[in-house]
Amino acid sequence: MTTLQTSVPVRQASVDTPSLWSRLKVNRNFVALWFMLPAGAFLILFLAYPLGLGIWMSFTDERIGRAGIFVGLENYEWLWDDSIFWLSVFNTILYTVVASTIKFAIGLYLALLLNRNLPFKALIRSIVLIPFIVPTVLSAIAFWWIYDAQFSIISWSLMKLGLIEHNIDFLGETNMARGSVIFANIWRGVPFVAITLLAGLQTVSPSLYEAATLDGASNWQRFRYITYPLLTPIIAVVMTFSVLFTFTDFQLIWALTRGGPVNATHLMATLSYQRGIISGRLGEGAAIATAMIPFLLAAIGISWFGMQRRKWQQGSSND
Amino acid sequence: MTDSVLPAKAPAAVRGDDSEGMSYLESLPRRVVTLYIPLGLILIILLFPFYWMVLTSIKPDEQLIDMNTYNPFWVVHPTFKHIEKLLFETQYPHWLWNTMYVAVGATVLSIIASVLAAYAIVRLRFKGADTVGVLIFFAYLVPPSILFIPLASVIQAYGLFDSPLSLILVYPTILIPFSTWLLMGYFKTIPFELEECALIDGASRWQILTRIVVPLAVPGLISAFIFSFTLCWNEFIYALTFLQSTANKTVPVAIVNEFVDGDIYKWGSLMAGALVGSLPLVILYAFFVEHYVSAMTGAVKE
Secondary structure, three states: OHHHHHHHHHHHHHHOOHHHHHOOOOOHHHHHHHHHHHHHHHHHHHHHHHEEEHHHHEEHHHHHHHHOOOOOOOOHHHHHHHHHHHHHHHHHHHHHHHHHHHHHHHHHHHHHHHHHOOOOOHHHHHHHHHHOOOOHHHHHHHHHHHOOOOOOHHHEEEEEEOOOOOOOOOOOOOHHHHHHHHHHHHHHHHHHHHHEEEEEEEOHHHHHHHHHHHOOOHHHHHHHHHHHHHHHHOOOOOOHHHHHHHHHHOHHHHHOOOOOOOOOOOOHHHHHHHHHHHOOOOHHHHHHHHOOOHHHHHHHHHHHHHHHHHHHHHOOOOO | OOOHHHHHHHHHHHHOOOOOOHHHOOOOHHHHHHHHHHHHHHHHHHHHHHHHHHHHHHOOOOHHOOOOOOOOOOOOOOOOOHHHHHHHHHHHHHHHHHHHHHHHHHHHHHHHHHHHHHHHHHHHHHOOOOHHHHHHHHHHOOOOOHHHHHHHHHHHOOOOOOOHHHHHHHHHHHHHHHHHHHHHHHHOOOOOHHHHHHHOOOOHHHHHHHHHHHHHHHHHHHHHHHHHHHHHHOOHHHHHOOOOOOHHOOOHHHHHOOOOOOOOHHHHHHHHHHHHHHHEEEEEEEHHHHHHHHHHHHHHOO
């Protein structure tokens, strides 16, 4: 991205000395600059610049329709004493830890099931992916209807079975609402984890299992000492993605609860939208969003570590 | 990074899905308990919301709220009233069109930019190519949730607020890192010798890209295209923030904001809206399952 500056000397050269121009045409750095230009322009204008701008905005008191002035750490000090902000941090961590752990467990289990000898394997695999294909908001709306306070099909079924007396208020009670959104998130996230881990499992040679079985290894031992070590790098990457997207989740919560009841399901992203866009306090919203960055960096660090380890395991110097 | 990964896939492909492996060691009852029952349960849970969505969207209103006379798990006298109402009495077709327009526009832009970038990174090996590759991977990890506030102010400054064009320009920031990363993997599998031959024959880099590399990378391009299209269709927070007027909204935003009134009869049309909004993607998916899978796993594995 720093190569952008070289365009100035290049133009002079092309005007003054045509022979240099013909040499430049085959210069890989010069050609690459033009090839990188469209992608670089998009990413700098709409990703890198807003990222920096967001951090800057978190130090101002900008509101919608009015430019902000620098106020130092005021937004952060304000948030530090704000119990709703801390509640949203708590919710986000709870949501991420619980949902990611269960997604990983069920996803790995499902991947192991799908990796076995099955009739209609391809068909089953494509069915598993459907929750991932359908737009999150639209499936969240379906969950909203399933969780309806009056006409919930779950309440109805449980009442018919005689397990409960009254309708369950899925999205109306604090912990029930948390559980419900976490369930919806797990439902949506399991296919991704399962299918990517399945792709990893398929690269494990079956002869390793055969050899281990001959040596008398149990199912658990085969999983623990063959599958798990060979799968570790891909687990690291998949879980980084999973944690990252769960941590910054917005749409599922917004479609289901909008942060309610009594802020019990507000995540940092939804709180940031609430404060920044709906209440119009852009500076404060940006501060909440910026507060997510340290967590983000931690996740990226883990991913990086996972990839390094993968390279090292394969013993390849790469190209 | 792919060189060492891709050959490893080959044995798995040769082995195929129908190889018996060690499964003959298992008895049938054991397989039923450890494999079919858990798998069946998971599949039912994964599919139930869709079944419910379809069922609700064709149920007459009185059956929706009367769960005692009618079995809620089935429908008698299905009706297309909800879907009809959706298509002819609301702006739904318009929202569908918006979503399609934004998704196609952003995807095409991103694929063009990604092909160029991926080719440059993988094959031109310019100074700093590796660093740029890593930066693009990091760009993939920057979530929209931390960018939407500053982007709203950037979009405002460019005078694009409330215009679908703003989404066409912003979505590539999600799509380019993903597709570039995916295409880098594909380009690496194309033999270098082909390009060398073309270079000796006097082809320019541009000719090599358009006549050799791109035609050979078509499966990768399809994967990148449909996956990007899906991501666009799915995107919510930017569309919610940047679009204000009802007519300009995309399907996910419109459903959440425009249908939600206090009416207890809203569910039929709401589910019909969710169903119709998902159909294009499900149809696309049905035709390109393998491409989806390779897009999803490819981007993670590189």
